[in-house]
Amino acid sequence: xxxxxxxxVLLLGxxxxxxxxxxxxxxxxxxxxxxxxxxxxxxxELKELLRFAFQTGNALTLxxxxxxxxxxxxxxxxxxxxxxxxxVCRNGVFGxxxxxxxxxxxxxxxxxxxxxxxxxDLDKVEAALRANPGAKAxxxxxxxxxxxxQSDAAALCRLAREHGALAIVDAVTxxxxxxxxxxxxxxxxxxxxxxxxxxxxxxxxxxxFSARAVEVITSRKTPVQSWFLDLGLVMGYWQGSGARAYHHxxxxxxxxxxxxxxxxxxxxxxxxxxxRHRDNHLRLRDxxxxxxxxxxxxxxxxxxxxxxxxxxxxxxxxxxxxxLLNDFSIEIGAGxxxxxxxIWRIGLMGAGSxxxxxxxxxxxxxxxxxxxxx
Amino acid sequence: xxxxxxxxVLLLGxxxxxxxxxxxxxxxxxxxxxxxxxxxxxxxELKELLRFAFQTGNALTLxxxxxxxxxxxxxxxxxxxxxxxxxVCRNGVFGxxxxxxxxxxxxxxxxxxxxxxxxxDLDKVEAALRANPGAKAxxxxxxxxxxxxQSDAAALCRLAREHGALAIVDAVTxxxxxxxxxxxxxxxxxxxxxxxxxxxxxxxxxxxFSARAVEVITSRKTPVQSWFLDLGLVMGYWQGSGARAYHHxxxxxxxxxxxxxxxxxxxxxxxxxxxRHRDNHLRLRDxxxxxxxxxxxxxxxxxxxxxxxxxxxxxxxxxxxxxLLNDFSIEIGAGxxxxxxxIWRIGLMGAGSxxxxxxxxxxxxxxxxxxxxx
Numbered sequence: 191x192x193x194x195x196x197x198x199v200l201l202l203g204x205x206x207x208x209x210x211x212x213x214x215x216x217x218x219x220x221x222x223x224x225x226x227x228x229x230x231x232x233x234x235e236l237k238e239l240l241r242f243a244f245q246t247g248n249a250l251t252l253x254x255x256x257x258x259x260x261x262x263x264x265x266x267x268x269x270x271x272x273x274x275x276x277x278v279c280r281n282g283v284f285g286x287x288x289x290x291x292x293x294x295x296x297x298x299x300x301x302x303x304x305x306x307x308x309x310x311d312l313d314k315v316e317a318a319l320r321a322n323p324g325a326k327a328x329x330x331x332x333x334x335x336x337x338x339x340q341s342d343a344a345a346l347c348r349l350a351r352e353h354g355a356l357a358i359v360d361a362v363t364x365x366x367x368x369x370x371x372x373x374x375x376x377x378x379x380x381x382x383x384x385x386x387x388x389x390x391x392x393x394x395x396x397x398x399f400s401a402r403a404v405e406v407i408t409s410r411k412t413p414v415q416s417w418f419l420d421l422g423l424v425m426g427y428w429q430g431s432g433a434r435a436y437h438h439x440x441x442x443x444x445x446x447x448x449x450x451x452x453x454x455x456x457x458x459x460x461x462x463x464x465x466r467h468r469d470n471h472l473r474l475r476d477x478x479x480x481x482x483x484x485x486x487x488x489x490x491x492x493x494x495x496x497x498x499x500x501x502x503x504x505x506x507x508x509x510x511x512x513x514l515l516n517d518f519s520i521e522i523g524a525g526x527x528x529x530x531x532x533i534w535r536i537g538l539m540g541a542g543s544x545x546x547x548x549x550x551x552x553x554x555x556x557x558x559x560x561x562x563x564x
Numbered sequence: 565x566x567x568x569x570x571x572x573v574l575l576l577g578x579x580x581x582x583x584x585x586x587x588x589x590x591x592x593x594x595x596x597x598x599x600x601x602x603x604x605x606x607x608x609e610l611k612e613l614l615r616f617a618f619q620t621g622n623a624l625t626l627x628x629x630x631x632x633x634x635x636x637x638x639x640x641x642x643x644x645x646x647x648x649x650x651x652v653c654r655n656g657v658f659g660x661x662x663x664x665x666x667x668x669x670x671x672x673x674x675x676x677x678x679x680x681x682x683x684x685d686l687d688k689v690e691a692a693l694r695a696n697p698g699a700k701a702x703x704x705x706x707x708x709x710x711x712x713x714q715s716d717a718a719a720l721c722r723l724a725r726e727h728g729a730l731a732i733v734d735a736v737t738x739x740x741x742x743x744x745x746x747x748x749x750x751x752x753x754x755x756x757x758x759x760x761x762x763x764x765x766x767x768x769x770x771x772x773f774s775a776r777a778v779e780v781i782t783s784r785k786t787p788v789q790s791w792f793l794d795l796g797l798v799m800g801y802w803q804g805s806g807a808r809a810y811h812h813x814x815x816x817x818x819x820x821x822x823x824x825x826x827x828x829x830x831x832x833x834x835x836x837x838x839x840r841h842r843d844n845h846l847r848l849r850d851x852x853x854x855x856x857x858x859x860x861x862x863x864x865x866x867x868x869x870x871x872x873x874x875x876x877x878x879x880x881x882x883x884x885x886x887x888l889l890n891d892f893s894i895e896i897g898a899g900x901x902x903x904x905x906x907i908w909r910i911g912l913m914g915a916g917s918x919x920x921x922x923x924x925x926x927x928x929x930x931x932x933x934x935x936x937x938x
Contacts, residue, residue, distance in 0.1 A: 191613070191830070194606045194823050196596045206816060209595040217817060218592035221583040221765050222570045223895045232568045239565070255767065256630035259812035260792045290791050385813055391595050393629065393767060393815030415789050417664050418634045436900070438633035439759055441767030442580060443591060444818065449568050456565070521597045526810070 199515070200542075202551050203523035204335050204496060205363065206385035206392050207539035209447075213390055216450035217443050224440040232449060233428060233440075239452035243365055243388070244380060244398045245460075246372035251398040252428045253384070253448055254419065255441050258362040261381030261395025263291055264419045265358050266329075268399075268407050269379060272296030274326040277318045277355065279310045281341070282334035283526045284360055292329070295415065300325065306528050307498065309491040310341040312349065319353040327356040327378075333364035335386075336526040338498035338535065339491050340368065347375040356403060362386060365396065366455055367467045367495035367539060378403040384444070387467070387495055389540030390451035393444045451540075467494040470543045474536065477552035480563040486533050495543065497536040498529070502559070507531050510558045518554040573889070574916075576925050577897035578709045578870060579737065580759040580766050581913035583821075587764055590824035591817050598814040606823060607802060607814075613826035617739055617762070618754060618772045619834075620746035625772040626802045627758070627822055628793065629815050632736040635755030635769025637665055638793045639732050640703075642773075642781050643753060646670030648700040651692045651729065653684045655715070656708035657900045658734055666703070669789065674699065680902050681872065683865040684715040686723065693727040701730040701752075707738035709760075710900040712872035712909065713865050714742065721749040730777060736760060739770065740829055741841045741869035741913060752777040758818070761841070761869055763914030764825040767818045825914075841868040844917045848910065851926035854937040860907050869917065871910040872903070876933070881905050884932045892928040 201208045222229050240251045254261045266288070270276060274297040278288050281304035292299040302318045304311050310330055319325060328350035332343045343359055350357035356378040361370045365380075366387030372380055378400045385392035399407070399421070407421055414420040418438065426435035455463060471494030475485060478499060486498035501507045507524070511534065514520045523535035536551060556563065575582045596603050614625045628635045640662070644650060648671040652662050655678035666673040676692045678685050684704055693699060702724040706717045717733055724731035730752040735744045739754075740761030746754055752774045759766035773781070773795070781795055788794040792812065800809035829837060845868030849859060852873060860872035875881045881898070885908065888894045897909035910925060912918075930937065 191609055191827060193590070193827060194593075194609070194820060196593050196606075196820070197602060198594055199596050199600065201595065201597060203597055205813060206595050206597065209817075214592040214594070214817075216567070218588040219568075219570050220572055220588070221575065221580050221759075222573050223575060223577055223580065224766070226573065226889070226895065228571060232570075235565055235568070256634060256792065257812045257815060260630060260634075263790065263792045287791065294787055294789050294791055383813065385595075391815065391817040392598070392813040393818055413668055415668050416637065417661065417668055418630065418637045438631045439579060439757065439766040441631060441765065441818070443583075443588075443765040443821075444767055444815070446568060446570070447817075453565060453567060515600070521600065 198519060200520045200547060200550065202536050202538065202542055202547060203521045204535045204537050205383065205539060207389055207537060207542040209389055209391050210541045213447050213450045217391065217447040219446050221442050224442060225434060225436065229442065230434055236445060236449050239449065239456065240396050242456060243452060244370055244372040245374065246398050248372060248398045248400055250404050250425065253445065254395040254397055255438065256395060257392055258381065258383030258395045260419065261397050262287065262360060263416065264397055264421065265379040265381050266291035266295050267414050267416050267419055268421045269327060269356055269358065269403060270295040270297045271410060271412050275300060275322050275324065276327045276329055277302060277315065277322060277325050279315060279330035281308060281310055281339060282306055282331060283336035284331045284334060288329045307337045307339060307486045309339055310346065312342065312345055315346060316349055319349060319355060325353065325355045327358050329358040331360040333361065333368065333493050333496065335363040335496055337529065338487050338493050338496040340493045344375050347377050351376050356406065363493065363496055366463060368464055372398050384448050387540045388451045388455065390447045393441065394448050467538065467543050470538050470545060470548050471497065473545055473548045474538060474552065477548060481552065481556045481559065481561040495537060495539045498533045499536055501532055501534060505559065513558050514554055520551055520554055522551065572893060574894045574921060574924065576910050576912065576916055576921060577895045578909045578911050579757065579913060581763055581911060581916040583763055583765050584915045587821050587824045591765065591821040593820050595816050598816060599808060599810065603816065604808055610819060610823050613823065613830065614770050616830060617826060618744055618746040619748065620772050622746060622772045622774055624778050624799065627819065628769040628771055629812065630769060631766055632755065632757030632769045634793065635771050636661065636734060637790065638771055638795065639753040639755050640665035640669050641788050641790050641793055642795045643701060643730055643732065643777060644669040644671045645784060645786050649674060649696055649698065650701045650703055651676060651689065651696060651699050653689060653704035655682060655684050655713060656680055656705060657710035658705045658708060662703045681711045681713060681860045683713055684720065686716065686719055689720060690723055693723060693729060699727065699729045701732050703732040705734040707735065707742065707867050707870065709737040709870055711903065712861050712867050712870040714867045718749050721751050725750050730780065737870055740837060742838055742867065746772050758822050761914045762825045762829065764821045765818065767815065768822050841912065841917050844912050844919060844922050845871065847919055847922045848912060848926065851922060855926065855930045855933065855935040869911060869913045872907045873910055875906055875908060879933065887932050888928055894925055894928055896925065
């Protein structure tokens with residue numbers, strides 16, 4: 191069997207996003223021990239860098255040793271106990287996944303439903319919180335990767351606080367691309383992924399928990415159902431001064447890569463990164479409009495980093511994606527769930543968000559569709 | 565904040581083991597999409613390579629997207645349901661971790677206890693299985709990383725089968741270093757880790773499940789408590805012909821590295837790899853004996869890849885490890901649990917198992933202890 195040499199593909203789908211060479215090089219640095227004092231020093235830096243990315247002073251801020259789905263599960267299994275009620279907003283695929291997590295933690299999920307492609311309706315959320323006094327948490331997706339919609343995280347966190355509920359926020363696709371303000375929002379748990387706007391390879395899930403969330407975790411009545419994701423144990427490795435208690439073997443090289451990716455974000459600056467994502471989104475919008483393609487989401491709710499493009503009538507949705515991949519070496523995403531076949535998803539995430547990439551994908555789409563810019 | 569440049573350390577602890585440059589280079593190849601047909605082709609090769617490593621034809625053979633502890637949890641949460649009884653052997657730290665997994669799955673763990681540093685007593689296991697008819701599973705650690713002990717996996721799997729119980733085997737430290745014979749043993753679930761005798765970085769957990777185990781999983785009465793580790797969902801991504809259903813974003817680059825590591829194992833051949841581990845273990849044993857150091861474990865139960873060395877009376881256990889790391893750039897491991905302070909753990913795993921490394925660690929230990937070879 192020969193070695194595997196991946197082709198060079200421009201990743202403009204819903205993630206993973208393009209990983210810059212400097213981050214791939216960091217990934218390939220020599221593996222050292224997970225209890226080596228130098229490695230522990232790097233872990234401390236990583237926590238600081240993540241606090242910067244999340245705009246938080248939260249002590250409990252670290253990367254979970256598995257992809258974003260495990261970050262989601264970390265939030266639910268640590269904060270929720272059997273018998274709890276959680277208000278879950280669903281306006282895309284990932285809201286449905288949150289419900290799965292709630293149910294498997296033995297809790298009741300009260301669903302607030304909005305159409306795929308629209309933002310979460312604050313009035314419906316308020317009504318659900320009123321109708322369920324004592325709800326333990328409100329859970330919602332800040333940036334719905336399945337639809338390209340951004341919801342009002344600040345307002346949703348405020349509603350949660352007003353009703354005494356914890357705010358659990360999915361920021362998998364938002365972190366690094368649009369403002370994620372853990373402290374200013376008063377969010378209690380936020381999880382993200384390494385492979386979207388942070389431009390690291392997939393496999394890690396940065397999370398941050400408020401002091402209030404930590405209190406909820408430490409005063410649980412039942413053990414966390416997952417041993418691997420039990421933050422009470424994970425904290426023994428990631429926190430404390432001096433020696434760290436072994437819990438599991440950290441994914442050493444992946445952590446090198448995330449460290450390097452966050453250094454890059456710090457060098458660029460958050461505001462500059464957000465402006466870049468915004469500018470390239472507008473360039474894409476204009477380029478698509480010029481070849482007669484429309485975005486699914488209303489302007490006010492659009493994510494700059496994930497653009498849901500309506501597939502024109504009569505066009506072979508999968509055929510176009512296949513041609514983009516095979517003839518132009520560009521990956522874009524398909525629709526998920528009820529949007530399958532109806533949209534393409536063009537990601538301009540992290541290092542992938544450049545004017546050159548916008549022009550390349552618009553040009554390739556124009557060729558595939560036989561359209562010329564108006 | 566400067567970039568993190570890890571020092572060059574010879575990893576002769578309990579894992580991670582030294583990662584060869586060719587595997588680090590594979591890790592750094594360009595990231596492509598987790599649904600790209602070329603990536604899916606690589607996944608199929610990876611399953612074949614893992615079947616070779618596990619010596620099995622099991623269809624359900626794949627790497628879990630997280631470290632070995634998550635592989636352990638995958639086995640328990642998929643096979644065990646609330647109300648089940650599991651006989652768990654504990655002769656080291658990882659047997660205790662198995663118990664935690666059983667309890668958190670809502671099942672009862674019947675413990676079979678053996679002293680740390682000794683192999684699992686087959687008679688006690690048989691008595692426990694007799695005393696608990698209807699036990700759903702027998703769970704044991706093949707290679708106890710905390711003590712350097714090897715137990716008789718073939719005989720333990722046979723006992724499980726004779727009593728109608730599933731055999732769940734921890735092979736985190738054994739896979740690639742000593743024979744792991746999934747089919748010949750009749751094991752129902754085996755999990756391992758990427759960072760021991762396979763010489764890949766930490767972060768993945770290869771697992772294999774028998775047809776009988778798959779039947780148990782598909783006929784569960786309750787949902788798997790973990791969404792992330794639910795094999796019913798994971799299978800939709802890793803199995804089937806043609807298009808794969810998105811479950812979570814696979815850790816692309818880590819999978820490149822595991823693929824390359826397994827190619828290396830295939831090139832060397834399993835028997836040659838086992839012989840190399842055995843030969844270097846004997847060289848270490850002799851080298852240690854020459855400077856008056858003894859192994860903890862009786863000869864018949866010794867793991868070649870993980871050597872528990874008794875700390876001589878009056879020697880500063882942690883001080884020696886610190887000096888090895890700081891002055892000789894060699895990492896060895898401390899004792900865990902009841903063996904903390906009493907042993908050092910010297911790993912000769914995967915690419916780390918070479919005569920040169922044996923001589924280097926023995927020489928450095930001799931200097932630290934002020935001893936000369938007899």
